[in-house]
Amino acid sequence: MTKYQSQDKFFKKAKEEGYRARSVFKLQAIDERYHLLRPGMKVLDLGAAPGSFLQYIGEKIGERGVGIGIDLQKIEDLKLVNVKTYQGDIFDEELYKKIVRENGLDKFDLITSDLAPKTTGIPFVDGGASLDLNLQVLEVVAKYLRRGGGLVMKILPGFNEGDLIGEARKIFRVIRKYRPQAVRKSSGESYIVCLKKS
Ligand SMILES: C[S@@+](CC[C@H](N)C(=O)[O-])C[C@H]1O[C@@H](n2cnc3c(N)ncnc32)[C@H](O)[C@@H]1O
Numbered sequence: 001m002t003k004y005q006s007q008d009k010f011f012k013k014a015k016e017e018g019y020r021a022r023s024v025f026k027l028q029a030i031d032e033r034y035h036l037l038r039p040g041m042k043v044l045d046l047g048a049a050p051g052s053f054l055q056y057i058g059e060k061i062g063e064r065g066v067g068i069g070i071d072l073q074k075i076e077d078l079k080l081v082n083v084k085t086y087q088g089d090i091f092d093e094e095l096y097k098k099i100v101r102e103n104g105l106d107k108f109d110l111i112t113s114d115l116a117p118k119t120t121g122i123p124f125v126d127g128g129a130s131l132d133l134n135l136q137v138l139e140v141v142a143k144y145l146r147r148g149g150g151l152v153m154k155i156l157p158g159f160n161e162g163d164l165i166g167e168a169r170k171i172f173r174v175i176r177k178y179r180p181q182a183v184r185k186s187s188g189e190s191y192i193v194c195l196k197k198s
Contacts, residue, residue: 026191046090067084111145134153150193150197
């Protein structure tokens with residue numbers, strides 16, 4: 001199968017199944033492998049537009065669960081009663097305070113991040129921008145993820161990923177790297193799955 005046929009496969013499948021992006025199949029594959037999402041969970045999705053992760057999360061957490069998405073871009077209404085979205089920057093501390101207050105939340109059970117910086121095509125620059133985002137994700141995790149909770153985070157190549165994994169190791173007891181089939185063959189991206197926050 002050529003690269004383009006395989007891109008088509010996930011793109012078409014997303015359309016057919018009513019998902020807003022093919023990325024959904026990355027989260028689905030990660031969830032099927034690590035069994036992360038369960039009914040009733042409270043989940044925070046960082047870099048959530050256009051919303052396919054949230055669509056999947058909404059299905060898995062059921063009506064007792066709460067899914068919250070943040071993105072710089074506006075997310076068109078997902079029409080899911082258990083999912084709410086906020087347009088904003090993940091570096092904005094006031095936004096988290098607002099989210100927690102407005103939704104009567106304390107901490108989340110799971111945080112997902114598919115954050116991607118505006119890319120330049122220069123791996124070193126893009127990787128550095130991705131690292132900045134990911135270090136901020138770890139800050140959010142430290143404050144807003146419950147003990148025992150998990151994190152799924154996209155990483156790009158082009159920087160010393162060992163530094164990031166080293167930071168994650170200070171917070172989580174289990175760390176795995178995983179590259180779902182739906183990641184385009186031309187992309188260097190992969191995900192780290194962090195489990196059991198200390
Ligand atoms: C690959 S897309 C996410 C796709 C999403 N997981 C889905 O399934 O629909 C990455 C997103 O990260 C967002 N992003 C990048 N930097 C951000 C920041 N500082 N704060 C919030 N969102 C950011 C971008 O706006 C973009 O929508």
